[in-house]
Amino acid sequence: MSSRLSIRFILAASLLAGAVTSCTTRSPAPPPKAQRTLYEWHDDHGPGEVKVRINLTSQRAFYTRGDRPIGWSFVATGKEGHGTPTGTYSITEKVVDKYSNAYGWIEDEFGNVVNGDAKPSTPVPPGCVYVPAPMPYWMRLTNYGIGMHAGVIPEPGEPASHGCIRLPKPLAPILHDAVVIGTPVIIER
Incomplete structure (x- = not known):
């Protein structure tokens, strides 16, 4: 009888130990950090030319084809002391590897x-x-070195460059393909 009791005790103790350890297993990994959307692009390749409008206050660019919106993106323009000039420009040069x-x-x-x-x-x-x-996917706007190109946007909504307009890296080749020499670019506050 005592051997049965000790077997029952051992079984009960092992079940209890399994239950306790199953409650103390490692906690699940935290969920992945959310990524901020830096751009959207929905070009229908329909009629009309692409136009770019850059807002220095919001640090965003808006893209249209004809009168239809086809996308937007965060940009990083000139930080203090290296301001990006406002005005109406057009793309005068395109270089993939600059x-x-x-x-x-x-x-x-x-x-x-x-x-x-x-x-x-x-x-x-x-x-x-x-x-x-x-400055990959370079699109020149001025003869004194201001242009749009792929680059780091460290803090979306904040200026960060030496005067150029940095574009999100995945968007830059798409925009580079969509624009032509002469594409209008408006930079405003």
Whole structure:
């Protein structure tokens, strides 16, 4: 009789231990962080030319074909001291793989950035190299270096560039294909 009792006790204890550990299993991973929508594009490729309107206050661009809206995006325009000029422009040059001749960074031999806001005239320490900033899917607006291109938009709704209009990276090639030399671009407050 005592062996039956000890077997029942062992079974009960193991069931209880299993129940306790099942209640203390690791908690589920937190849900993935929500991603902010940086653009929408719904070009119907119908009649009419593409037009771009950039609002510096909201840091958004609005795209139309004819009179039909075909998309919008956040942009990052010129930060204080590097303002993006208002006015009516047109695209005068399109280059898929362009690099800045005015801005870049300096990195050491291991690829670590030692100066993230350098110009070609910035002294380069020994063992380091100046790297011009990439401006993929470049669309020139002025003869003094202002244009639209793919770039980082670190804080949607806030200026961040040296004067150019940065576009969301996935949208830049789409817009680059949709516009032509002469496409109008209005920049306003």
